[in-house]
Amino acid sequence: MNKDIVLLNHLWTDIYYQLRYKHQEKITHQGIRILQVIDKEDEVGIKEIANAIHVSHNTASEHIKRLLEKDYVFKTRSSKDERKVILRLSELGIDVLHRHSSLDEEKLKHILFEQMSDEERKLILEAFTLLKERASDVHNS
Amino acid sequence: MNKDIVLLNHLWTDIYYQLRYKHQEKITHQGIRILQVIDKEDEVGIKEIANAIHVSHNTASEHIKRLLEKDYVFKTRSSKDERKVILRLSELGIDVLHRHSSLDEEKLKHILFEQMSDEERKLILEAFTLLKERASDVHNS
DNA sequence: AGATTATATCTTATATTACGATATATATGA
DNA sequence: TCATATATATCGTAATATAAGATATAATCT
Numbered sequence A, B: 001m002n003k004d005i006v007l008l009n010h011l012w013t014d015i016y017y018q019l020r021y022k023h024q025e026k027i028t029h030q031g032i033r034i035l036q037v038i039d040k041e042d043e044v045g046i047k048e049i050a051n052a053i054h055v056s057h058n059t060a061s062e063h064i065k066r067l068l069e070k071d072y073v074f075k076t077r078s079s080k081d082e083r084k085v086i087l088r089l090s091e092l093g094i095d096v097l098h099r100h101s102s103l104d105e106e107k108l109k110h111i112l113f114e115q116m117s118d119e120e121r122k123l124i125l126e127a128f129t130l131l132k133e134r135a136s137d138v139h140n141s
Numbered sequence C: 001a002g003a004t005t006a007t008a009t010c011t012t013a014t015a016t017t018a019c020g021a022t023a024t025a026t027a028t029g030a
Numbered sequence D: 001t002c003a004t005a006t007a008t009a010t011c012g013t014a015a016t017a018t019a020a021g022a023t024a025t026a027a028t029c030t
Helices: A003-019 A029-040 A046-053 A057-069 A091-101 A105-115 A118-139 B003-019 B029-040 B046-053 B057-069 B091-101 B105-115 B118-139
Strands: A073-077 A085-089 B073-077 B085-089
Touching (some): A003 B118, A046 A057, A046 A085, A105 A118, A118 B118, B029 B057, B029 B073, B046 B057, B085 B091
Antiparallel strands (some): A073 A085
16 A cells, blocks of 8 residues: 555544543443434434444434433434434534544644644645545545 | 634544545454554553553453454563563554544545645645644643 | 562443334325 | 335344453562
8 A cells, every 4th residue: 555645544543542532421432423424414314324333223213312312412303204303413412522533622722823833724724625625525426 | 712623623523534444343442442552652551551441450451351362462571571561453453443543545545646636645744744743742741 | 578560360230232023103106 | 095115213132342349360669
């Protein structure tokens, strides 16, 4: 495999390891994965969750029941099909997901605004934006 | 929170969501966290694992036992203290960790070498390298 | 030599995860 | 309109993951 790709992944995993939040809330592994799908996809229902995490619909429904009990998600109904549940993240759900998948904001603040010049910060944002755009092209294809 | 930081995190989670490997091997959640610690830290033993994932030493030892059985890790002994186990990732462990924490190499290859110019690729690598270096400063402080 | 440290094993218990069977409500097609 | 399909919910059952106290052995330190 090309060394640039290996390097990029090494940088990626290092950055996450070093900048991740510590002392995270207790939430199940499948719970995080589900919150992520709800966050990143459109019109997510039980069936979509089941497909995304490769479980049966009953299992997906049970997982969602527990996330509902914890107030991490809430249900709306599709206007196009009343059977269809559309899942949404609550404020609490967004926060929990953030802490399990994002980079620590205090650390980022320190790096971007106290350690980097304006030019460097621009470089970072530009590069991430570029990669994200290209990633979207691959993901949607 | 500053909008650049929110943006960066949005980009970060989007990139990971879109470029992560799909159809991952079955490995426990704590298993992945342990492989990660072994990968990123130096001289990792049972005590360090216990501290890193916030469990008792007995629990840590049990987790390691299972990772040993699956050939994801192997043990060496510290030359400084014979009691001390130093854990290392096997090739298989490296591969499993890679698939659970890195960006899909085929997707990266497509993006970096088929969709991007040389200049763009350089920008990405430069930005990631810069962020990684600054992240190391924060992590080690 | 006795105390401390590093790890391993065993026992016990709870949480998480999964799915088949069954049920209800809604939507679709003949 | 009725039969069938679809979307989700609940229940019962079972396996796996996770955790830690008690106990043990070996190595290191005082």
